[in-house]
Amino acid sequence: MKKKLSERDICTKYITPAIQQAGWDLHKQIREEVTFTAGRIIVKGKVHSRKKSKRADYILYYKPNIPIAIIEAKDLEHSVGDGMQQALEYAEMLDIPFVFSSNGQAFLQHDRTGQSEKIEQEIQLERFPTPEELWSRYKNWKGIVTEEQEKVVTQDYFTDTSGKTPRYYQRIAVNRAVEAIAQGKDRILLVLATGTGKTMIAFQLIWRLWKSKTKKRILFLADRNILVDQTMSNDFKHFGDKMTKIKNRTVDKSYEIFLALYQGVSGAEDWKNIYKEFSKDFFDLIIIDECHRGSAKEDSAWREILEYFSSATQVGLTATPKETKDVSNIDYFGEPLYTYSLKQGISDGFLAPYRVIRYILDKDTGWRPTKGQTDKFGEVIEDRIYNVKDFDRNLILEQRTIAVAKKVTEYLKRTDRYQKTIIFCTNINHAERMRQAIANENSDLVAKNHKYVMRITGDNDEGKAELDNFIHPGSTYPVIAVTSKLMTTGVDAQTCKLIVLDSNINSMTEFKQIIGRGTRVNEEHNKYSFTIMDFRNVTNLFADPDFDGDPVQIYEPKEGEPPTPPDEEGDNEDFPPETDGGSGYNGDTDTEQSKTKTYYVHNIKVQVINERVQYYAEDGQLITESLKDYTKNTVKKEYSSLDVFLQKWNSAERKDAIIEELIEQGILLDELQDEVGREYDPFDLICHIAFDRKPLTRKERAMNVKKQDYFAKYGDKARAVLEALLDKYADEGIENIESMEVLKLTPFDEFGSVLEIMKSFGGKKQYLIALQELQQQLYTTA
Template identity: 65%
Template structure:
């Protein structure tokens, strides 16, 4: 058989895979083919089910052991050169952190060695010269500094329960870098992973491997929220079984190996409360601190005392938000992160939900408000004569109509989209959260009559509200739907189905902003949660433009992570000044008769570059389309030649064209073709219905028999209502009104003669839709 007539898959099965096997690689345990590395970025739309960009997948990934990837291979058919896939493979290798890269077309391999151990970085190898697992592993060990003494730690398998669940690529990188760092003697380790990326699962796999390797026999896992400890014990850490316990009181049982605890449960201001001192300082081999950024704050500084006490143990800090301020720094304690997986990367890979922002500016927020002389508030207090600005509202001054307007805008949005989308409204304080709850109850009276739990206040002072927290975050629980809060829900709340986050509080801290945004970043496909919406009344989302939002912390150059010393590392940083308590006689004015109105409202979408699109959607679309099709003729030529119009639509979507959002702005009844022609090239608009009606009147259309014409009329009506994808999928024949004509097979073969005739007819109909001259 001519090799050049073979498909890429045939080249793999006939030439590449046999060459790998001959080199000694075990196909079942060391070789994975067509590996999905990412899931594909979610493309935010206003539709019910957003689409995904194409996932990134490697033709082959080679593993020395199941938990240690070492090489990637990109295959091409034989019409390509041997090295045609090298640049693509190098991108995959950088993503999954492997040093050996191969490209092949079935004739030979092009080998790229990233270790720097050879004077030749790239060389061509015959099919029979593919390196063995031992050859690549030995080179890998030299690169990583692994020797015979440390290899037991590095090669220890991760936990596998047989369910098929394995760590994602970035979790494998975090786990393996941690194992390698510990093997080389590093004692302070920091992992930075965005909220929703599985920090606790990653920590579990690290602990499991160290535990099984005998390198850490007794482990302490610290968190600062009881719900986090309980979730960890019953979910990710469940395989530890009877070896694990939660420290709940002063009675310490030292017979366990895995201990989970709240900082607050084992520390206190009095020495008698410091239960951790009942353990000897060398009792634990490993201490893992979840959300260690919060432990840097003065009120939570207890974990520093614990780490100082268990100073001989390995310390691993997990955080989504590295903290770098004048007063506190977790990188000064742990050292530079050995791995960072950011929100931007998580969204790009399709593991985290992107967002859109609805920015609403209110007149009093922008211009301020000054009371007339002698004006008194609702309770008879004379209001201090000065200009009150946004930062004053709901702190020093309450404009009740402002609260009512915010509640109305949020409620209107939910009524327009889905009244049962889980929503968190972040308020300035508990009083503000309560008043917001009342306004939302009145705005959603019909829903509240169905269930008084439709709107709840979940704040630290409300036992009733806190009792509803589990119900709010439980995906299959309908109520509560809307939760008003101030700080309680900003961290540690795994709200997988939260689709709306409302910001009506001033956010001064980037840490707090990141944590709040993190409440919406989880994807839950089962409950149709692919992205979330941020409704911003306080300009808080301007922080997205701050480089600090998705940047790395700065490392103290004098710190030595191997020993935990140097610079200010290992010591207790100065505590930040505590927030000053509000004076008991401080005044808060409440004003009911001041009107508040919306000055501006705009929607900003998450772009493919990880930034919010701040220019007009039309300008943004025009710029992105022109990159692919410089002129109208270029676009028309490609559109006409394409067998599948949806392929062009999908390609433009991946390059940042937001068809759904554009349709909302320009016209929902326009075809993507017309949206592009009108917005990018200034052509007159034509609706789908107009195009469909024109085809029905065409001379070509009259050539069909009555049954065929009836089917085509129904297809054109589907196109007019929903879009071109209905013309390009036989599955549309399964839905009304087509079953009245017969089954899909009966329609295709009985009415049109054959599948090829049916598809040819549809192709001609498409031509007629976009080029009347072809009819």
């Protein structure tokens, strides 16, 4: 009888009672079916779906913030250890030391701490470890030896009435930092991709250390005003009147939580160094946000602040750890205590995937003036070959800016003209010319509201005043923000769906920060993915081993048109905070650049060269073979023959489930339809590409069914419904007729309610049988 029990029954009757019997509190320490990822977002044209999220059968907590054991359950069709490999994978992700698998007859225990005599051993149900036993082993593993350390480590998170708790990686980051601080470590680096909630981590870290009275006076440092203001009004708001922002160079030392801009408390002249108003030991803890930038430089004014308060524990937060010959935050903070990458965030479904469209313009591969050629101001242009590195710095081809604006506008008109867009330009001068070009290409929408496109740069007060409106999800305007440096960091643009790169970005650090402007997911505003348009071959950096995020797809230049490689790692990545370059002739503050003459050429035609398409696979590797070859090879890994595929297809109750599987395996069906033909459904695409069968269009398949007079056995109303379903299939595909929701749409609503339609078939069961038979008829020719 026990063998017939389901996995859930095994949990209820045997596993849960065994855990409770060992002293675990059912309501406070035991959580069942714990989902800890969101499920990777799969983009299918204009719609999206998610992969299955990861879920643990049991997680046991010593305290709410300390998960200590994970259990994977199986039914009696499986052995006691069958769930161990999956449990170990989850335990590694979740940073959980004690791992168990059970089928209700016993437990298999795996000790990741290395303290047990045997790494794996089977134990009886009634011998499951107590909370105190596992906690004691946990403390030994972590080196928690004193009562004071234990008090710090076990301090709870902040929880409000919403019950919102940190995501698993946020918990790991905070726990590791708290444990390290409890053990006396005073320099800590946490690396988490943009959009993963670093300020939430900062808040929970401060809260736990503050509440446990481990740290009493705390400074949060950032390099953007907007970062400080967002932090105060969002995550940090729970500190209430214990918190203040240092501004106007005034100091009130009666608060406990201080927030400040680097440049708000320091300066070249000694009188500007307001931080010296505090004694060197005033702060117990300093959190440094975006510590990859100037704070890492050994001779920077920002670094001086950290060294002045050297007795304080200092925690650096960054998305892009900095390591060059001149700058190193790893040297200052030490190796990262925890890293959560962009690739992992996309895989977990917490960050948005993206596609890349790469363009090469004909003049980018090299343009040389004719002898004695002058620019529009009559200046003779220096005779040499100019390329993409020169454009918009010492040579301005005005038609190039217009060509880029046209391509951006074409894309917007093809997709959504009101999607939030950021265009990154070389400098302020370039940004202003781009704003004008975009405005001219979208004159109809600019006429309705001039804020449709705005230049948001450090020198422009009107533009900076609109930054909050641009990033606010509920605000329509501005739609397009044209910038150069100001918006590379600290801009929480949750609904940004398009990033345009028309700047020579030399630094992996800056590149990752820019990509991070689009990685946030906002389900309320239907933001699940974003697009990158690259006009400078900046996305060559995707191939760098230091970049860990995998695009959904990439559009490459046409064969025979070599892309211009990006510059070597330069020294231009640490730009001044709260500024965006100067306001000189070039719109750039680079000293060497300002000495160089700039030529304005207005009468040279510039056009985009045709592209060919390349894609990135699910594993993040560039697909160098053709899309068809990649599809064929990927399908054949799963289905060894046409018969195997047909058997799976015909036996599936929902064909959409097979289509989802194909997409999850990395088959780019939407792109394949673009290449082979949108008139074919996924079934015919796979049979044709992978197994060399002649495809039939959806209309041909529908017509074959109609010729057979298959509907004759049904009454008039039921027959009309089936014919409408057949027409729906011919127009839109099999996925669009499998859901009952289709019966609420036109033309089905003409036949009455869903219930009335079901009755015409004799009931819901008979309708589903008729739908199944219809699908069988559609694919009989296979």
